[in-house]
Amino acid sequence: MKSKDRMKIVFSEMPTQPPQVRAKNFREVPYGYSEEMAIQEANRCLNCKKSKCVEGCPVRVPIPEFISLAQEGKFLEAAWKIKERNVLPAVCGRVCPQESQCEGVCVRGKKGRSVGIGNLERFVADYERSSGHIPEPMRVKKNGKKVAIIGSGPSGLTTAGDLIQQGYEVTVYEAFHLGGGVLVYGIPEFRLPKSVVQYEIQNLENSGVKFVYDSVIGRVRSIDELFSEDGYDAVYIGVGAGLPVFMNIPGENLQGVYSANEYLTRSNLMKAYLYPDYNTPLLTGKNVVVVGGGNVAMDSARTALRLDAKNVYIVYRRSREQMPARLEEVHHAEEEGIQFKLLSNPVEIMGDEKGRIESIRCQRYELGEPDKSGRARPVPIEGDYFELTTDLIIIAIGNKANPLITMTTPDLEVNKWGNIVTDELGRTSKPFVYAGGDIVTGAATVISAMGAGRRSAMAIHEDLFPPTEEITESFVIPKEILELKYVAIYPKSVYLRVNLVNVSEKELDQVKIRISHVHDFFETTMFEKTVPQWSPGEEHEVDCPRIDKSEKEYLITINDLHGKIMSKIIVAEDVKK
Amino acid sequence: MSKFEILKKEEFVPNFYKLDISVPTIARKAKAGQFILVMVDERSEKIPLTLIDWDKEKGTISFIVQELGLSTSKMAFMEEGDSFYSIVGPLGEPAYLENFGTVVVSGGCYGVGATYPIAKRLKELGNHVITIIEAKNENLLYYEEEFKTVSDEVILVTTDGSKGERGHIYDVLEHMIESQQRKIDHIKVIGCNVMMSKVSKLTKEKGAIPTYATVTTIMVDGTGMCGSCRLSYDGKTKFACVDGPEFNAHKIDWEEIIHVRNTLYISEETLSLQNFSPECRSLAKYQEKSREEETS
Structure with a gap:
């Protein structure tokens, strides 16, 4: 498929439970992609030469590579590709703030929607989980530590x-x-x-x-x-x-004030949302006030809504743009009917004679000069207060x-x-x-x-296992093709930096670097890395964690997309030092 | 032996059970004043219970359960050989213990057992230990013999006067302080919050005798993560699970603990009990009534 055609494909929105329905249950909000939708969304990826998305990812998931596999419908392989760098793809696909990471730097985001990297990650991970095709865990020889x-x-x-x-x-x-x-x-x-x-x-x-x-x-x-x-x-x-942060305002220890940690721990870990089937109780409220603007605040507010609250308010002292929560969560919360009281901050909680909360008093704020972080500083407006009637307050201002x-x-x-x-x-x-x-x-x-x-x-x-620096000369390398720039040898891993030189093609596509053991001419792959494009003179890192030092021989194979072997190097003895 | 197995269960007075459980990891680290969090099964609440004894060699810990709410009722139904789902500990800071001189160690109702390791350790440290234990009536008094082995004097108090002195711990204490027979250097008190607050008030007024109380608050994780157990102490917010459970009683805002923090889930607790078994329904009703009496 040509890039031009890819550009024409529109973003596949992940289907979700309708807001009115999901606001009354604890089932997952998005249903997930179908296979067709996943392929369609994967096809929006341009497989950029310089993958900015990978740089945007804190664990450097090989994003274009797993999406390429998804384009071909190779969902299992795509999941395994992610797992080379990320052990929890099903989790990250759901909870990562993609808009400020991989998707935030996706070139397609410059005009229109970024590729739904998070959605795709979620899909392939779920696909793997439900397929039952789990690769056998690699039995690694114990290193004694x-x-x-x-x-x-x-x-x-x-x-x-x-x-x-x-x-x-x-x-x-x-x-x-x-x-x-x-x-x-x-x-x-x-x-x-x-x-x-x-x-x-x-x-x-x-x-x-x-x-x-x-x-x-x-x-x-x-x-x-x-x-x-x-x-x-x-x-x-x-x-x-x-360690939950409280606001240190009067009335904070009254009945009906929770830290978000307590509220969520009771509901999620102790399953109080299934009370009384599960025995841990949780106060429910008709008018719930959640203080804070992060994911934890959204989670608390939406939990309260699902536990039969009539009104749930988010009180946050900055503006909507400054909310640290994931965009999707704010969006979902809003759809479900959470009411936002922005640029407001509680000053006092009032209760009745029995110690139960009745209302919360908040002060209105306006945005002032930017602070050190560059965000406009919220400034209280003198004399401008309002009160909310409430029977449950959840404080989600951080830990x-x-x-x-x-x-x-x-x-x-x-x-x-x-x-x-x-x-x-x-x-x-x-x-x-x-x-x-x-x-x-x-x-x-x-x-x-x-x-x-x-x-x-x-x-x-x-x-x-402190590395012992090894000298590149000891390797048998056909220097006319491949140059080994740096090698660090650990008892259980090999770290290489290789440089491709003097190749006839201007550029190689989808170059695979494979490190394997050889027994009786039978090869066992220990590590494989794909480099989308490799230009002459360009250096690449190979960090192979599974090398077994007791092996006699290693094979480093480099081939391109069509399986054409470019170089085959046998590394023996030297590695064992 | 499976994890958290009950090796011995003993009902030594009605509704009070002593359980010996196999948990070697906790047994080897426990110190007087520390507690554990217990879940009976995977649907249970986590409830805090003070350790009353432990044996490093055998790898066992002991605690006392008073059949009160749902979790403790479930425990009452457990038998030797049954196992708990989860036990976490030892939690909290150990009690403040040194050679103070003369120490009064006082415990009421479910706090009686919890005072035992404290009295024991104080005795080992060379204190003159006077133990006061309180119960509603003679039939509910327990651990008298055990306390005799770790105390110089044991004073029994019953509300109805059926055994020992008539009245409450603070009545006995007031008499002791006023008679001035012996100078009291330090007081420990464990029991229901109402009783502890009264002791605190008394000792603060009568010459500010150092008094340390082990508070009973609602907890979830026991590691300072949730703030459920927070209390106002000396104008600051403290967490009973990590800063306590023992505090200088004179600095605690007792009013807040008794009337605000600890009556949170009474209606839920009643519902839990009713759901558990028909027998518990009457128990729940009875408890609701007695709680109202206690706090009023």
């Missing part, structure tokens, strides 16, 4: 997934009775079905990750004890930002760092907000202790926490 991961949220799961593939013995400690962290206690069923999360955790378990529930590290075990008594070689802290771990680990450096201080790969001030996600950055997104988890997995591997 043990890593403990604290917290089973998105960053912990990513770290676990990366490390298990490199031969580590991985144990994830979770404070709750179910795994998934914020994916389970924070995000409601109608936005992320819990079966999706459960499935991903099951996959990790199948690949050998051990989960220990009901364990609050810091209380039942200190970090030092994880090293000294349990013999872990490294510890990753991905505990999230679990600070939960001090449980840092309190019990005095030699862990924290900043003035209590967030753990790390280098860019998540190394903390304590040797062999790493941290990532909200506990480091403050409240952020699922995908950025996953990115942090991945970087820490790299750091853990680098620190436990």
Whole structure:
């Protein structure tokens, strides 16, 4: 298909439950694409030479490559392609703020709608899950090192997934009775079905990750004890930002005021929305006020609506454009009838003689000069107040760092907000202790926490198996075609940077780099990477995590789209050093 | 042995059960004053219960349950060999314990068991320990013999005077303070919030004797994540699950705990019980009535 034709295809809107219907149930809002819709949407992708979308993704999902596979209807392969970089595609397709990441930089977005990357990611991941065609987890030879991961949220799961593939013995400690962290206690069923999360955790378990529930590290075990008594070689802290911020206004401790954390945890984790079948109670309100403008505020408001509220208000002190929530969530909330009280901020909560809330007093704001972040600063308008009658208030103005771990680990450096201080790969001030996600950055997104988890997995591997720099000369390389610029050899992985030179074609399309083992002329692929376009002189990185150093021979094969082998190099002996 | 298995269950007074559970990880770390969060089955609420004993070698922990609401009623129905769905702990900060001199350790109703490890540790630290335990009547008094082994004196109080002194813990305390037989250096109190608030008021007025109370609040996660257990302490908001559960009683806003924070789910609790079993319906009604009496 020519680019011109691709440009003509219109965006496939994902069908959803009608707002009036879904506002009364907890089923997922979008139904998902059909196969036809997915192919049609995939065909809108121009497969740009310079894939800006990949740069926009915190974990660098090979977006054009998985979409190309989807164009051909190879949905399973597309899902596996994503999984090379992202262990939770079904989750990310649903909860990533795509508009400010991959889709935000998509060239098609300059004129009209960006390619529905999130929708496609969701579709192929769901396709894989429902197909039952799950690739057997790769049985990796154990490398003899043990890593403990604290917290089973998105960053912990990513770290676990990366490390298990490199031969580590991985144990994830979770404070709750179910795994998934914020994916389970924070995000409601109608936005992320819990079966999706459960499935991903099951996959990790199948690949050998051990989960220990009901364990609050810091209380039942200190970090030092994880090293000294349990013999872990490294510890990753991905505990999230679990300390609710309150407004510190009068009346905040009255009956009927929840932190969003409590409200959502009761509803999602403890399943209070199914009360009394599940025993955890949850106050319901007829007139509900949610304070805040992020995803958590939207989730709380929409949960309240589904629990029979008549009026649900979002009170937010800035303007709509400044709301940090995903566009889709704001849009869905609005469709369902959530009422927005923007440029307003609560000043007092009033209650009756029994201590139950009755109303909330808010002050109106206007936008003033931009603040340090460049956002127009909301300024209170003197004397301009209004009151809302309410029987349930949910405060969703953010979270600070939960001090449980840092309190019990005095030699862990924290900043003035209590967030753990790390280098860019998540190394903390304590040797062999790493941290990532909200506990480091403050409240952020699922995908950025996953990115942090991945970087820490790299750091853990680098620190436990320090690289030995190898000299490129020892490789047998036909220099007229391929030049090896840099090699770092780890016991379990090989990192190469290769440069294609002196090829006759001006440019190669869809170049595949494959690293494999050879036994009796029988080849087992350990790693494969596709480079959409490769111009002479251009360098490419190959980071192969699954190389087994005990192997005698390696084969690096490079071929283009038509299977024409450009170069075949046998790397022996040298790697074993 | 499966996870969280009940090794021993004992109903030593009507509606009060002591359960010994196998949880080696908690047993090896527990300290006096800490608690656990318990779920009976996957549909249960998480409820906090104070640890009353633990055995590092055997890997067991013990707690006392008073059959009150749905979760505790479910526990009352459990038998030896049954297992809990989830037990998390040890949670909270350990109680403030050192050699104070003379210490009064007082506990009422479901707080009696919880005072036991505190009295035990205080005795080990060399304090002169006077234990006061309170119950409605003679039939509901428990742990008397156990307390004798860890206290220098044990004073029993019953509301109806059927055994020991007649009245409440604060009556006994008031008498002790006024008679000035012995200088009291430190007081621990555990029990219902109304009783603790009265003790706090008394000791604040009578010479501000350092008094530490273990508050009972509603909790969900026990790690400071939700703020359900928040209370006003010395003008600041504190979380009972991570900052407590023991606090300097004189700085607690008792009014707020008793009348605002802890009566949140009474109607839901009643509904839960009614759904659970027909027998619980009458129990629910009875409890609703007694709660009204207690707070009024």
